[in-house]
Amino acid sequence: FGLAAAVGPAVAAAVAPEVERLGYATIWTNDTPGADGLVVAKAMLEATERIRVGVGVIPCDARPADTIAADLEHLGIPLERLVLGVGSGRSRRPLDDVRLTGAALRRTIGPTVVVAVAALGPRMCRLAGEVADVVLLNLMTPARIAWARERVAESGRRAGRPSGAPEVAAYVRVAVGAGARDRLAAEAARYLRIPQYARSFEAMHVEPATVGVAAADAAGAAAGLGAYRAQCDETVVRALPDPADLAAGLLAVARAAAPST
Numbered sequence: 135f136g137l138a139a140a141v142g143p144a145v146a147a148a149v150a151p152e153v154e155r156l157g158y159a160t161i162w163t164n165d166t167p168g169a170d171g172l173v174v175a176k177a178m179l180e181a182t183e184r185i186r187v188g189v190g191v192i193p194c195d196a197r198p199a200d201t202i203a204a205d206l207e208h209l210g211i212p213l214e215r216l217v218l219g220v221g222s223g224r225s226r227r228p229l230d231d232v233r234l235t236g237a238a239l240r241r242t243i244g245p246t247v248v249v250a251v252a253a254l255g256p257r258m259c260r261l262a263g264e265v266a267d268v269v270l271l272n273l274m275t276p277a278r279i280a281w282a283r284e285r286v287a288e289s290g291r292r293a294g295r296p297s298g299a300p301e302v303a304a305y306v307r308v309a310v311g312a313g314a315r316d317r318l319a320a321e322a323a324r325y326l327r328i329p330q331y332a333r334s335f336e337a338m339h340v341e342p343a344t345v346g347v348a349a350a351d352a353a354g355a356a357a358g359l360g361a362y363r364a365q366c367d368e369t370v371v372r373a374l375p376d377p378a379d380l381a382a383g384l385l386a387v388a389r390a391a392a393p394s395t
Contacts, residue, residue: 135153135158135162135370135371135388136190136371136372136373137163137373138166139164139165139169140166141380141381141384142169142174143173143174144177145381147177150178153185153388154182156388156394158185158388160187160217161182161185161187162188162370162372163175163187163189164191167196171192172209172211173209174189175187175188176209179211179216184215185215186215188217188219188250188268188270189216189218189219190219190250190270191220191221191250192220192221194223194225195224195225196223199238200242202218203242203243206243213244213247216247217248217249217250218247218249219249219270220235220239220250221252229258237265248267249265249267250303251268252272253270253271253286254331255330255333262289262300263287263289263300264295267299268301268303268368269286270303270304271304272305273334273345273346276365278334279302279362279366282302283365286300286302301368302366302368303367303369303370304366304368305372306347306359306362306372307321307374308349308373308390309346309349309373309374309375310348310349310351310354310355310390310391311386313376314374315348317348317374318346318374321374322345346374347362347391351390355390356390371391
């Protein structure tokens with residue numbers, strides 16, 4: 135399951151126990167200006183007992199590895215259930231900076247830290263296949279996820295990594311109920327303003343507003359997610375809730391798209 139850090143730690147902590155009860159493997163949040171993903175992750179870790187908590191992802195140009203390590207220590211965040219995601223952000227040297235950040239995190243925090251790398255294009259997919267524990271894809275069709283997996287796997291083999299490493303996860307935007315299509319279209323329009331995503335949408339030859347799942351109910355959500363789940367080790371149901379009541383909206387999506395559905 136995935137929620138925006140902008141919902142705040144209180145809402146995230148209220149939602150996380152139900153997400154855990156529903157059987158999700160991981161609950162993810164992001165990290166954006168004005169919405170600290172580590173603070174939200176801490177709230178969700180404290181509210182749960184077993185589920186992994188992922189931060190996907192911290193832009194390495196905005197928060198370098200030593201700052202991330204210091205923030206983890208300051209906040210007192212345990213590492214046992216944490217997946218620490220990094221991305222290139224607006225770096226002018228995205229591949230070099232992501233590689234160096236991942237290595238620095240392992241060196242500074244310890245080799246047991248679980249590092250996720252956000253990947254979109256072919257070169258970042260190959261880098262992630264070489265160095266990441268988890269590859270985190272975003273806003274891709276099932277066919278594009280399969281394309282990304284091929285590049286991740288090829289790189290992993292060349293690096294001598296064991297079969298099945300790294301794990302491939304993908305954020306899939308999911309909106310359920312009244313206004314679902316409008317929320318999915320608005321999300322696509324927001325990402326179209328980012329050049330990397332505009333190029334990715336163009337490469338997929340699809341209408342951006344169709345990438346993800348907009349469903350009237352749980353049956354529709356399960357049907358729409360099927361093709362994504364077939365391509366991923368972990369399909370992250372990135373909720374697009376009704377903004378009128380964030381906690382209730384998030385829970386409605388979590389229940390409709392639960393792993394058992």
